[in-house]
Amino acid sequence: MKLKTTCRAALMAGLIAALAGCGNDDRRDPIYDAAYASLFGGGDEDNKPISDQEIAATLAATDLPVIRLRIEERKSEAVAFEIERNGEHRTYGTASRQAIVLRHGMITATRGLGGDLMSVEEDALLRLVRARSAGQARFVQRFLTPEDVTEVLAYSCTVTPQQQVEVTPGVSGMAVRAACSSETEPDFADVYIVDAGGRDPRRAAMAGRDHRLRHAAAAAALINATRHA
Amino acid sequence: MARRAGIAALLAGATALAGAAYPETVPSYNLYGLPGLVDMPDANMSPDATLGLTYGRMGTANRGSVSFQIAPRLVGTFRYTGIGSFDHRASVDGVYYDRSFDLRFQLLTEGTWRPSVVVGLQDFIGTGIYSAEYIVATKTITPGLQVTGGLGWGRMASYNGFGGFGTRSEEILDEGGKPTTDRWFRGDIAPFGGVAWSPDDRLTFKLEYSSDQYDLERENSTFEHNSPINVGMDYRFKGGSQLSLYYAYGSTIGAQYTYTMNPKTLGVPGGVETAPLPIKPRTGAEARDLGWISELAATEATTQTRLARSLKREKLELEGFRLEPHRATLRLRNETYGATSQAVGRAARSMSRIMPGSVEEFVIIPSENGVPASAITLRRSDLEALENEAATEMLVRTRFDEAPADTPKMDLEDYPKFLWSLAPYYGYATFDPDGPLRLDLGVSLRGTIEFTPNIVLSGSLNKKIVGNLDDVTRESESKLPRVRTDYAEYAREADPKIPRLTLGLYGKPAPQLYSRLTLGYLEPMYAGASAELLWKPVDSRFALGAEINYVERRDFDMLFGLQGNETTDPVTGITRSFPHVNGHVSAYYDIGNGYNAQLDVGRYIAGDTGATVTLTREFANGWRIGAFATKTDISAKDFGEGSFDKGLIFTIPVSIGTGQPSRNDSTLTIRSVQRDGGAKLAIDDRLYERIRENHEPDVAASWGRFWR
The missing domain is CATH 2.40.160.40 (monomeric porin ompg)
Structure with missing residues (x-):
């Protein structure tokens, strides 16, 4: 009896695996697909960074502005292309439909990464960074909680211009550090590179067709821009 | 290749977030299952909603x-x-x-x-x-x-x-x-x-x-x-x-x-689904350009085709469409996103990329089972200006109305539609002294034919593989017709079984009024007809409903046969009959802050009359936890153990486990004892929950998802 029950349980497990993808009804519970993926897939993914050769090949294949996303915590990287402009905001999308929105190089939103940054209040901070001026600015981030309620995180940021740095050969800018603290959240600091002419950091970093954005600051900021539960 | 792997890793990382909890302090629990010391209570409280x-x-x-x-x-x-x-x-x-x-x-x-x-x-x-x-x-x-x-x-x-x-x-x-x-x-x-x-x-x-x-x-x-x-x-x-x-x-x-x-903190914040399309802003010249109007009909047709294709990529369905010089009206079917706001937001983004420049007003009409449930009006220039602002900025500029009389007609190109799936299922029974929890696991073949979105034939066939539900041997006397206490007979004899096989017809007979007619094998124990009418204004927290059913008891094998409405008590041998007709008048009230109340008054399956009060706390992400109690004209003695019907309801959205958007959920009802008094039909497509998801209070509650 015990053996029979065990055999049936094994049969059940096998069937769940076999049935996970059966059907043409998109509305069926995705939980089975997720269970299938966690049992039988996902383990063979590698997290190796994108090589410079791959970046070069990508740049050669498109005229669109390109950014390189890196989330240190997840050890993952992706290449994103500019897919839309709305005022000063630029939306970059990856081939698998993840998106990041930048305003003059500052991340104002992410989508599809999990724990997405929904929007920010960045005017005051961006003004100081772009002017390469020292000062204090208020900065607000909005996230969705797992309950789907908007959570507003308010920071006070101290902006400090630092030394001149070379982004790529022939392209340089001033590093401007924004150290932000909050009464309820962990502190974080971003470093932006603002070009010598006072132009926006994105343009500085993107100067020259073969040296389009390798946006270290964007990648660093992205870690802070996705909320980890 | 490496890029794909990297992106998959991004997703894998995000998925790994599921299940993490916010580090809010949960106190120690005592032997009674409440905050306390060992056997005694203390005065600690867990975080809200724990x-x-x-x-x-x-x-x-x-x-x-x-x-x-x-x-x-x-x-x-x-x-x-x-x-x-x-x-x-x-x-x-x-x-x-x-x-x-x-x-x-x-x-x-x-x-x-x-x-x-x-x-x-x-x-x-x-x-x-x-x-x-x-x-x-x-x-x-x-x-x-x-x-x-x-x-x-x-x-x-x-x-x-x-x-x-x-x-x-x-x-x-x-x-x-x-x-x-x-x-x-x-x-x-x-x-x-x-x-x-x-x-x-x-x-x-x-x-x-x-x-x-x-x-x-x-x-x-x-x-x-x-x-x-x-x-x-x-x-x-x-x-x-x-x-x-x-x-x-x-x-x-x-x-x-x-x-x-905690329903408030469990799951991936914001989900892991792919990014929406960005809004495509217009230039001033594009917004003024009315040159296309000379070919209105042709443009309408091509625009509709492009929009339908774009919506399909968002896992949404265009059910109807009308284009005017300054307004586009979309009848939208959403079977994907748990939050209507997200479906509407994604549809609006698609529209911003496809509609001619002069179209300033988007009217999106969510359609529920083919029935227009509301009209959500958005100004395109607001969408363009507020894409990167707080979601509430857009909410205050959004209008919620009743679906208009001239809602675009259904475009039925892809119908009839046949959908099927083969998936595991589970069945359970609790609190039998011989086995406090019994469980069946098996496979379920489910099929649906949508003749139109509002005429739907659906059913399922379940085959048990492993389980012990059929081990229930206890027989307890009932002083009422055995409308529910014969569940052990069903568990023993029904394999394979057809839990439900119904034809559902949905309609909107008048403004603010919604209707349902369900025919067939309505639930595991009863077959017949069920008719429901719901009155629910789009901006109201209050709704009224009425349901009337004509039912006959199904055979214990849960296939196609019926056995008449007479039951015999296995202990006393007494045969009792119960009426074919039962039904309720229901009042629903959204108290606010997620608390909801429902009062049902009417005749229950065994012929007893009375009322059910249900109180639930609901969360914007779809979790629902509640309690209900039913008191009818049956005395506590005749009812038996428990004195009256009562229990707890837990509804858990599927998206919590996967991080992916879904309108599916799983509901667990725990009754302290299953008796025959205060028993209602277990019909699974009642109107209120589905209709109100498209109305202002519900849509506003999860509006943060509009830009998600």
Whole structure:
């Protein structure tokens, strides 16, 4: 009896695996697909960074502005292309439909990464960074909680211009550090590179067709821009 | 290739976030499944909405419980207990099974000098075996060190009590289920207290003085009470669950496992679904360009085709469309996104990329089962200006109306549509003394034919593979027609089975009025016809509904046969019949802050008349936790164990487990006892829940998802 029950349980497990993808009804519970993926897939993914050769090949294949996303915590990287402009905001999308929105190089939103940054209040901070001026600015981030309620995180940021740095050969800018603290959240600091002419950091970093954005600051900021539960 | 791997890793990382909890402090739980020391309560409260599941054993007693932090200051508990070697006429094989409910309210929150003060009712609606009341205070002296003291009544005044007010019955009630108000805060009073010390985040040591002498267990069982002092230790695992070990009453050891979760913090914040399309802003010239109007019909056709294609990529469906020089109206079907706001947001983004420049107004009409449920009007220039602003900016500029009379007609190109799937299923039965939890697992073949979106034939065929539901052998007498208590017969004889096979017709006979007609095998035990009418204004928190059913009992094999509405009691042999017609008038009210109330008044399946009150707390992400109680004209004696029908409802959205958007959920109804009084049909496509998801209060509650 015990053996029979065990055999049936094994049969059940096998069937769940076999049935996970059966059907043409998109509305069926995705939980089975997720269970299938966690049992039988996902383990063979590698997290190796994108090589410079791959970046070069990508740049050669498109005229669109390109950014390189890196989330240190997840050890993952992706290449994103500019897919839309709305005022000063630029939306970059990856081939698998993840998106990041930048305003003059500052991340104002992410989508599809999990724990997405929904929007920010960045005017005051961006003004100081772009002017390469020292000062204090208020900065607000909005996230969705797992309950789907908007959570507003308010920071006070101290902006400090630092030394001149070379982004790529022939392209340089001033590093401007924004150290932000909050009464309820962990502190974080971003470093932006603002070009010598006072132009926006994105343009500085993107100067020259073969040296389009390798946006270290964007990648660093992205870690802070996705909320980890 | 590497890029794909990298992106998959991004997603894998995001998925790994699922299940993580915010580091809000959940207090230690005691053997009764509530915040406390070892056996005594303390005055701690869990974070709002915490759901705590505990299983503990002390001596010969097993206690399992579910606690829910109903509000920041109010917690409720349901407990199922089995006491071994218990000499009582209701014991089964020497084990006395009992269900009990507790409520606890925080009178004072903790301040700099003031302790937290809580008043509690324990087993206030059951047989009374655990009946007690208490007032308890807890103060944090230094971080990690808490002192608790309180006064108990009833069971919690059985050791070293002193005279209180009035006298108190200690009888174990046979039927239970009624509030034992004649006992509350009566009889002796006794002090209790203790200390809890947490040297770090993982460990807590507890010492308590208990005022419970375990009189009933000492008299009827083998329990020994040698000391009022109990000691315990909790270990808190990384995920938040707790393992507790106790030495209690100088005679016995105990152990307990506690698992807590919170609908507010469980899951991936914002989900892991792909990014939406960006809004495509227009230039001034594009917005003024009306040149396309000369070919309005042709442009409408091509625009519709492009929009339908774009929506399909968003897993949405264009059900109807109309284009005017300054307005586009989309009849939208959403079977993907749990939040209507997200479906509407994605549709609006698609429209911004496809509509001719002069179109300034987007009217999106969510269609539910082919029925226009509301009209959500957005200005395109607002979408362009506010894409990167707080979502509330867009909400205040959004208009919610009734779906207009000239809603675009359904475009039925892809119909009839046949959908099928093969998936696992489970069935369960709880609280049978011979097996407190029974489970069946098997495969379910499900099929749906949508002749049109509002005429739907659907059904499923289930085949069990493994399980023990059919082991139920207990037969209990019922004084009513056996409209539900024959569930064991169904469990034994139905395999394979057709739980449901129905033709559903949905309509909107008048503004604010929605209708449903369901024909066929309505639920596992009944077949027939069910008609429902719902009145629900789009901006209202109030709704009224009426449902009338004509049913006949299905054969025990749950296939196509019917057996008439006569039942024979296996214990007494008495045959009783019940009417074909039952139904209810229902009132629904959205109280606000996620609390909802429902009142159903009418005739139940067995022919009894009465009312059901349901109170639920709902969360924007789809979680729903509630309780219901039904009182009909059946006396408590005729109803049998439990006195009246009552239970708890837990609805868990599928998206919590996957991080992917879904309108599917899983509902678990736990009844303390399944009897025949107050029984309603288990129809699964009632109107209210689906219609209101498209109305202003619900859409606004999850509006944060509009830009997601």
